[in-house]
Amino acid sequence: MIIEEMTMTEFEAGLAQTRTVLIPFGSVEEHGSHLPLSTDTLEAYEVCKKASLITPLFVAPPVHYGNCRSTARHPGTISISTQTLGALFQDIVIALRGQGLRSFVALTGHAGGAHRMALQDAGETLIARFDDITVAVVSEFDLAQDEGRDIIETPGDSHAGEIETSRILHTHPHLVKGRAPREFPRFPNGILVRDKRRYWPGGVWGDPGKASAEKGVRLENLLVRKLVELVQEMEKGCDE
Known part of the structure; x- marks a missing residue:
């Protein structure tokens, strides 16, 4: 049930089927010279929508902005x-709780460390405040990291490389502009860098040349299955 496409009466009727909502988080972030700035958002939203076709779930409109250091x-x-991101997550959950929802899954297509921690901290604040809700915060990388190794050929691939190029080739092929060169940046160990582009000029971490739409299908199917399994675990009350 895609919230942005529903009427108020459809939303109300949907509460009889489920009290669980998926909240996709993405970013407006460079993804090399070949992928759109909305890559992370597109990925997370597609997985949420397809999961809702398997089991009754609400899917909230995606949050297009993230923390990108x-x-x-x-x-x-x-x-x-990170403060704005965490506040957005909390406000969205509080509003949806007021509408009758009780189980909340933040799925983020952006896997930056500070970004993920901001969502997790907000989730911890929410479950401490409300004892009638369950919250999960998970990135696509978390869901796919084990079984995804059987699909991807490039060790260490993580950003705008084989994985994400394959995903967008599958779901939005018209937005893929060729292939950027493979890149594996190296930052100084322990030293904070102001201009990270100096060490990472192309904005790719991996090998887009090994991407294919077929791999994208397999990755998406894996993520959808893992997300549905996560929801099922939450609905059993496993957070206690």
Whole structure:
């Protein structure tokens, strides 16, 4: 049940089927010279929508902005603070709880460390405040990291490389502009760098040349299955 497409009466009727909602989080972030700035959002939203076709679930409109530290100086990246991100998550959950929902899954297509921690901290705040809700915060990388190794050929692939190029080739092939060169940046050990583009000029971490739509299908199917399994575990009350 895609919330942005529903009427108020459809939303109300949907509460009889489920009290669980998926909240996709993405980013406006560079993804090399070949993938759209909305890559992370597109990925998370597609997985949420397809999961809702398997089992009754609400899917909230995606949050298009995220905290992007490593790519902040790359062209096109629009980063928000971790405080803003956490506040957005809390406000969305509080509003949806007021509408009758009780189980909340934040699925993020952006896997930046500070970004994920901001969502997790907000989730911890929410479950401490409300004892009638369950909350999960998970990235696509978390869901796919084990079985996904059987699909992807490139060790260490993580950003705009084989994985994400395959995903967008499957779901939005018209947005893929060729292939950027493979890239595996190396940052100074332990030293904080202001202009990370100096060490990461192409904005790719992996090998887009090994991507294919077929791999994208397999990755998406894996993520959808893992997300549905997570929801089922939550609905059993496994957070206690």
